[in-house]
Amino acid sequence: CRTGTLAAGLVLLIVGSIGLVAYDPVLRWQVLQHIALRNGTMAYSQFISPKVPVRIQFYAFDLQNPIEVINGDRPFVVQRGPFTYAEVRRKEDVSYDELRDWLTYKQNRTYLFLRNESVADDSWRFTTANLPLVTILNSLRFMPQALQRFASAALAAFPNETLFPRLSVRDVAFGYHDKLLRLAHEVIPGMVYTDFIGVLAGLNNTYDGVYTISAGLRDPQHLGEIQAFNGSRSLHFWSSELANLVIGSDGSLAPPFLNKSALLPAFISDICRSLYGVFDSEVDAAGGLLRLWRFTGPDRLLANASENPDNAGYCTPAGNCLPAGLFNLTECKRLDGLHIPVVASLPHFLLAAPEIQASVRGLYPDDRAHRTYVDIEPLSGAVLQLYKRLQINLQLDAGPAYAAFAPNLRSQFYPMLWINESAVVDVDTASQLRDLLLTPQLVAKIAIGVAMGLGSLVTTVATFLLLLQRRRNAKTTQADSSPTSGAVENVVNGVGVSVGGDGSVNCAVTEAGSEVQDSDAAVRDVGEGDRTGLLAQEEPVATA
Known part of the structure; x- marks a missing residue:
């Protein structure tokens, strides 16, 4: 959806740019069609018999x-x-x-x-x-x-x-x-x-x-x-x-x-x-x-x-x-x-x-x-x-x-x-000239401006959203592939003790009769008094 929005914005920018480049030649052509003194033009009619x-x-x-x-x-x-x-x-x-x-x-x-x-x-x-x-x-x-x-x-x-x-x-x-x-x-x-x-x-x-x-x-x-x-x-x-x-x-x-x-x-x-x-x-x-x-x-x-x-x-x-x-x-x-x-x-x-x-x-x-x-x-x-x-x-x-x-x-x-020889344009003639030459010019300018402005806005917003989505996706992938931060796990006499990064302690019982090769080292790491304190804080553990 965001890719489609970006494409639409780019299309508007291209259309506006083409209009901007073609505006002057098209305007000149349109004006020249009306001002030349040839039969059928507004200029010729006004010239032969001024209104x-x-x-x-x-x-x-x-x-x-x-x-x-x-x-x-x-x-x-x-x-x-x-x-x-x-x-x-x-x-x-x-x-x-x-x-x-x-x-x-x-x-x-x-x-x-x-x-x-x-x-x-x-x-x-x-x-x-x-x-x-x-x-x-x-x-x-x-x-x-x-x-x-x-x-x-x-x-x-x-x-x-x-x-x-x-x-x-x-x-x-x-x-x-x-x-x-x-x-x-x-x-x-x-x-x-x-x-x-x-x-x-x-x-x-x-x-x-x-x-x-x-x-x-x-x-x-x-x-x-x-x-x-x-x-x-x-x-x-x-x-x-x-x-x-x-x-x-x-x-x-x-x-x-x-x-x-x-x-x-x-x-x-x-x-x-x-x-x-x-x-x-x-x-x-x-x-x-x-x-x-x-x-x-x-x-x-x-x-x-x-x-x-x-x-x-x-x-x-x-x-x-x-x-x-x-x-x-x-x-x-x-x-x-x-x-x-x-x-x-x-x-x-x-x-x-x-x-x-x-x-x-x-x-x-x-x-x-x-x-x-x-x-x-x-x-x-x-x-x-x-x-x-x-x-x-x-x-x-x-x-x-x-x-x-x-x-x-x-x-x-x-x-x-x-x-004092004077001529002052009347409202009808002024309206006719405006509708013939100036109004199309104004409409073209507005259309080009809207296309350029809207195209720029849509393109900018779509690009920002795409970049934001990519950043979120990158963070999710990184979180899935990384170990739990700050977790330290020790096993003591078949009881797994994990200390979370926030200081909380969780215990789990290992399989009965399982031997832990480094249990002595674990006991040595945790002093006798500390171990008793830790076990006293835990709920009773069911035996197999």
């Missing part, structure tokens, strides 16, 4: 002192919002190149206003900078000063044209038809083809480009990596080859089996450049159903070019670098032949140079509320939560072009609004 709800929120900066700003004072703004829209994404015109394991698609984005998640209707108006006017004035800067003043005066004569009008959130965000641009189209049709302008003008129910990415069937570590954007691996906006490279995924995919030292590159079409994220912390999602890894952009991404030479390539034109915390989008955001002087930053000028933060009153940068974060399930690489934050500013350059509108205006980066 995680996406929201885009606009926070408008309402200017409180437009007259004072025109006369040279600092802007004082009050944040209003959020104004929330549902962002519906879907991949269209999807094709798969089996030879290269590439997936090509276009991504459509549609925005639907959600009044119940907003502070007011998106028709609410606020005082902000005049985007089309500033765009035209910016283009005048390259003309002779006399011509700049003439053009500025002509624009000022245009009815109701002001540097700081009141516009609706919807118009500023998604665009509106502007009468000044309509006039510009009539005057210079070769440069201005449209009168429609806005921060996200032309991006509602449209595509941001054509993506070609790795499907991850052959090399999962390159899953989602962009191989081409609009047919090319590079852009033409920036002043260096490195800055123009399209690197990373589109931000919605990450490679599996992440480690915390990983750098996660992503190409963001909204700002025409690639960024990368580094590990920040671990966070719970969906009420604790999942434990995710949070990645964020490091501070050096927005450092001045003198502090981070990699940023020199984003100075446009070359050598024209902005202060820390600002990112020039003038080349990226164009209105036909005109450059819109848009400068991006983090909300409330977070991480911007001190002089930039001090140039506007009413801003309160917060490291947690205003950074960009991506939350990833590290085993599968699934991007389950996103908080992409971006502030849109207009560069206002004091000079002759502004003479008719604001002769005392100080040069500044004026904040118009900031955007």
